[in-house]
Amino acid sequence: xxxxxxxxxxxxxxxxxxxxxxxxxxxxxxxxxxxxxxxxxxxxxxxxxxxxxxxxxxxxxxxxxxxxxxxxxxxxxxxxxxxxxxxxxxxxxxxxxxxxxxxxxxxxxxxxxxxxxxxxxxxxxxxxxxxxxxxxxxxxxxxxxxxxxxxxxxxxxxxxxxxxxxxxxxxxxxxxxxxxxxxxxxxxxxxxxxxxxxxxxxxxxxxxxxxxxxxxxxxxxxxxxxxxxxxxxxxxxxxxxxxxxxxxxxxxxxxxxxxxxxxxxxxxxxxxxxxxxxxxxxxxxxxxxxxxxxxxxxxxxxxxxxxxxxxxxxxxxxxxxxxxxxxxxxxxxxxxxxxxxxxxxxxxxxxxxxxxxxxxxxxxxxxxxxxxxxxxxxxxxxxxxxxxxxxxxxxxxxx
Amino acid sequence: xxxxxxxxxxxxxxxxxxxxxxxxxxxxxxxxxxxxxxxxxxxxxxxxxxxxxxxxxxxxxxxxxxxxxxxxxxxxxxxxxxxxxxxxxxxxxxxxxxxxxxxxxxxxxxxxxxxxxxxxxxxxxxxxxxxxxxxxxxxxxxxxxxxxxxxxxxxxxxxxxxxxxxxxxxxxxxxxxxxxxxxxxxxxxxxxxxxxxxxxxxxxxxxxxxxxxxxxxxxxxxxxxxxxxxxxxxxxxxxxxxxxxxxxxxxxxxxxxxxxxxxxxxxxxxxxxxxxxxxxxxx
Numbered sequence: 299x300x301x302x303x304x305x306x307x308x309x310x311x312x313x314x315x316x317x318x319x320x321x322x323x324x325x326x327x328x329x330x331x332x333x334x335x336x337x338x339x340x341x342x343x344x345x346x347x348x349x350x351x352x353x354x355x356x357x358x359x360x361x362x363x364x365x366x367x368x369x370x371x372x373x374x375x376x377x378x379x380x381x382x383x384x385x386x387x388x389x390x391x392x393x394x395x396x397x398x399x400x401x402x403x404x405x406x407x408x409x410x411x412x413x414x415x416x417x418x419x420x421x422x423x424x425x426x427x428x429x430x431x432x433x434x435x436x437x438x439x440x441x442x443x444x445x446x447x448x449x450x451x452x453x454x455x456x457x458x459x460x461x462x463x464x465x466x467x468x469x470x471x472x473x474x475x476x477x478x479x480x481x482x483x484x485x486x487x488x489x490x491x492x493x494x495x496x497x498x499x500x501x502x503x504x505x506x507x508x509x510x511x512x513x514x515x516x517x518x519x520x521x522x523x524x525x526x527x528x529x530x531x532x533x534x535x536x537x538x539x540x541x542x543x544x545x546x547x548x549x550x551x552x553x554x555x556x557x558x559x560x561x562x563x564x565x566x567x568x569x570x571x572x573x574x575x576x577x578x579x580x581x582x583x584x585x586x587x588x589x590x591x592x593x594x595x596x597x598x599x600x601x602x603x604x605x606x607x608x609x610x611x612x613x614x615x616x617x618x619x620x621x622x623x624x625x626x627x628x629x630x631x632x633x634x635x636x637x638x639x640x641x642x643x644x645x646x647x648x649x650x651x652x653x654x655x656x657x658x659x660x661x662x663x664x665x666x667x668x669x670x671x672x673x674x675x676x677x678x679x680x681x682x683x684x685x686x687x688x689x690x691x692x693x694x695x696x697x
Numbered sequence: 698x699x700x701x702x703x704x705x706x707x708x709x710x711x712x713x714x715x716x717x718x719x720x721x722x723x724x725x726x727x728x729x730x731x732x733x734x735x736x737x738x739x740x741x742x743x744x745x746x747x748x749x750x751x752x753x754x755x756x757x758x759x760x761x762x763x764x765x766x767x768x769x770x771x772x773x774x775x776x777x778x779x780x781x782x783x784x785x786x787x788x789x790x791x792x793x794x795x796x797x798x799x800x801x802x803x804x805x806x807x808x809x810x811x812x813x814x815x816x817x818x819x820x821x822x823x824x825x826x827x828x829x830x831x832x833x834x835x836x837x838x839x840x841x842x843x844x845x846x847x848x849x850x851x852x853x854x855x856x857x858x859x860x861x862x863x864x865x866x867x868x869x870x871x872x873x874x875x876x877x878x879x880x881x882x883x884x885x886x887x888x889x890x891x892x893x894x895x896x897x898x899x900x901x902x903x904x905x906x907x908x909x910x911x912x913x914x915x916x917x918x919x920x921x922x923x924x925x926x927x928x929x930x931x932x933x934x935x936x937x938x939x940x941x942x943x944x945x946x947x948x949x950x951x952x953x954x955x956x957x958x959x960x961x962x963x964x965x966x967x968x969x970x971x972x973x974x975x976x977x978x979x980x
Contacts, residue, residue: 382884410887421882424977425900435886437896466976486886 306490306522307356307379312388314374314546317345320386327351336369336545348374348383350546358489361516361523363533366543372526373494375543379524380413380492381405392490410439414483418495420475422467428454428478429463435486453485454478456515473504480512484519493525497532509535530569534558534578542566555583559694575695581662582655584694585675585684592617592682593627598639603632611687613671616646621681626650626671652676655683659694666691714840725844732796733850740792740849748779755961763968770964774957783954789931791958793849793924794917797856801864801913804857806906809868810894819869826862834859834923842927852929856920863912871905872898904974911966918959932958 315323323345330339340346349371356362364372377383379390381397390397392412400408414435422431430437432450441449454460457477467475476496483491497505497512509532516523527533533540534554542549542557542565550562558578561567593602593614606614606629616624625646632645651665651673665673666688675684718725743751752775760768778787812819838855845851875898883893899906921933932951939948 380885382881406887406889408887409885413885415882415885417878417882419876419878421876421878423879423897423901434896438886438888438892482886492885 304358305355306358306360306393307354307362307524308391309352309354309375309378310389310391312349312352312375312378312390313386314348314371314378314383315345315386316348317343320345323347324387347371347546349378349385352388352543352546352548354541354548354551356522356524358522359520360538361525361536363537363540364524364526364543365528365530365533365540367528369545370543371546372528372543374546376492376494376524376526379490380409380415410435410486412488413490413492414486414488415492416476416479416483416494416496418499420467420472420479420499422475422478422482424467426466427463428459428465428467428470431467431478432463432481432485434482439486449487450481450485453481456484456519457481458511471504472500473508476500476508480515489522491521491523493523495526495528498527498529505532512536530573534573542569555579559583576660576663577658579659579694580655581653581657581659581673581675581684581686584659584690585655585686586690588615588617588674588682588685591615591672591685594618595624595641597641599632599641600639602627602641603629606632615650615674615682615685616641617682623650623652623674623676623680623682647671650674654678659691662686663691663695714843718843728854729845729850732800732853733848735799736792736796736849736853739795740789743788743792744785748775748784752776755965759961759965759968762972763965767964767968771961774961778954778957781950781954783932783935783950786930786932786935786951787954787958790918790921790933790955793853793856793921793929793931793933794914794958794962797853797860797917797920798910798913800853800857801861801917802910805861805864805909805913806868809865809906809909810872810899812865813869813872822865826865829858830862834920835926838923838927847928849929851927852924852933855927856917856924859920860913860916863916864909867905867909867912868902871902871909874905875901901977904970904977907966907970907973911963911970914962914966915959918955918962921955 313324315321317323317340323339323343327350330342334342336346352371352375354362364375366372374383378385379392379397381390381400385398388398392408395408397405397408423434426434429447429450432453433441433446436446436449451460451463454463457480459474459477459481462470462474467478470478476499479496497508500508513536525533525536527536537554539551539553540557541551544565550557550566552560552562555578557566558570558573558575561570590609591611591614593605593616595616595618597605602614606612612629614627614629616627618624625648627641627645628647632641650671651669653662653665653673653675655675655677657675662673666686670688672685672687674682675686677683746754752772755775756768756772759771778784808822812822834855837858838851841851841855845854879897879901880893883897888896921929921931922936923933925931925933925937932954935951935954936948939945939951
């Protein structure tokens with residue numbers, strides 16, 4: 299996503315080991331068999347590794363997904379960010395403030411003002427009404443009742459629960475309860491949302507609906523989000539970047555399409571092998587640089603055909619000095635001419651497939667099926683960014 | 698064959714109790730005065746209220762908390778208590794039980810909370826509570842007399858020792874049973890330990906705590922006869938009297954009186970527990 303924006307959350311060499319004398323495991327890790335299993339480690343040291351040497355940077359406004367199977371340490375890593383779990387080793391920074399060295403008072407302050415958290419099983423207070431649940435974070439900060447309730451109402455409206463404020467959590471469905479959980483996290487207007495398997499306890503249809511609403515919601519509220527899930531599809535839908543975890547260690551951090559196209563380890567490859575590529579790979583990921591496919595208006599026909607011969611292409615895009623595409627020329631039409639030296643307007647094909655860089659592979663394939671002309675990838679100002687040939691598409695699909 | 702060593706633990710404890718009575722007279726006097734004062738006031742109050750008003754008040758409370766059935770049941774039970782000619786004794790017993798339960802809650806609740814949060818304290822407390830419940834109550838009547846003399850106060854104190862454990866245990870249990878994720882949520886929003894306790898843990902532990910109060914009341918009622926042996930009055934004294942005189946009529950009547958009071962208190966307290974449970978566990 300936005301690479302220029304500043305780093306919001308930074309974890310450096312983070313370890314979390316559960317058990318007695320956990321520091322020892324960190325110190326001695328290098329001496330262990332690197333393929334040691336959980337049970338072997340437990341027998342040997344009496345400890346369980348939650349997070350192993352994790353380092354990551356999360357940009358402001360990013361949706362960062364921690365993904366892995368159960369026991370992979372993703373929830374543990376999330377809890378190290380706001381120190382619900384005390385890291386065994388390593389540092390956590392939020393906005394260049396070292397979270398791991400804060401006093402309890404400062405930590406409470408950070409938790410109540412800067413971070414909000416959403417839990418897998420909602421973790422609502424059953425003895426309080428919805429509005430009192432949503433206002434909990436503000437109540438803790440000592441905000442007065444009137445202000446608290448108006449903020450809570452705003453928050454409830456955001457998640458579409460207006461009219462339910464007087465209900466008790468048990469009167470609501472699972473999906474609605476999690477909206478209350480989300481509203482509670484949003485009510486303090488935190489910069490960071492920590493979401494622990496937030497939609498995992500919901501049934502698939504509701505989950506999908508919540509994901510859609512969540513995507514729309516965060517366009518409005520603009521938060522930095524750390525989202526833990528074991529659901530790969532969910533990760534792919536929500537994430538700007540994904541960190542795949544296994545046995546406490548981060549295997550790969552990359553954009554969703556990158557993970558699908560170029561898995562870094564066998565584990566990640568295995569993880570993503572069943573994913574339908576066409577749904578996650580975008581034009582940007584597979585397009586070629588346009589130079590090879592471009593001819594300029596001032597070229598003579600001979601110059602154009604020479605270039606196309608050289609590159610071995612049947613079609614080329616006529617691009618002006620503003621990088622705007624004027625049309626497409628067909629090699630066969632050019633050579634089939636009546637000896638004209640310069641290009642005539644009627645030989646310029648004006649209709650050609652043209653897509654933006656975030657178009658999914660699925661659509662690109664259907665476009666390519668209808669036209670033999672390569673697909674042009676352009677930006678908002680209609681400037682050419684790249685070209686996707688049919689060969690390129692087939693190549694992507696086959697690997 | 699005899700054992701090589703004889704441990705005179707009884708003698709040591711005896712010496713310790715004597716040492717305590719000699720050196721902490723002022724402290725015991727103070728406790729005695731405070732407890733005696735509370736007891737006296739409650740006893741006076743219960744005996745001062747005209748019985749129709751008292752019964753009406755209980756009926757209203759029972760109706761509000763536990764519904765119509767319990768309200769009617771309470772009215773009949775209390776009326777019968779009066780008809781047995783045991784109203785004054787019943788009120789004295791109620792005063793003793795109320796005082797003992799009050800003291801048990803005052804000490805049991807914080808002890809239970811602390812035990813829930815501190816595993817070491819819990820480990821220390823557990824055998825102590827076991828002892829308080831299993832050592833026959835007659836055994837600690839003796840030090841109770843040595844510390845507090847004879848009368849209602851040592852009777853109350855002996856009752857407290859017996860009825861305190863369930864209060865502590867069920868408070869600890871209640872707090873430990875609060876959903877870990879909810880406690881985590883409390884932390885995640887920046888609660889102080891006090892806020893966590895008051896806004897999350899105690900409200901959610903309330904059904905269990907109320908069950909503890911109920912148990913404590915029942916335990917206290919079962920102690921009234923023993924308390925009467927060291928001078929406590931009320932229905933317990935009536936029963937003790939009937940044993941000494943082998944007077945079955947008096948004994949049965951007083952026994953029924955205790956039963957009536959116990960059942961009324963139990964039904965009402967159970968109503969509170971159920972209501973709290975409903976509010977919390979419906980999820």
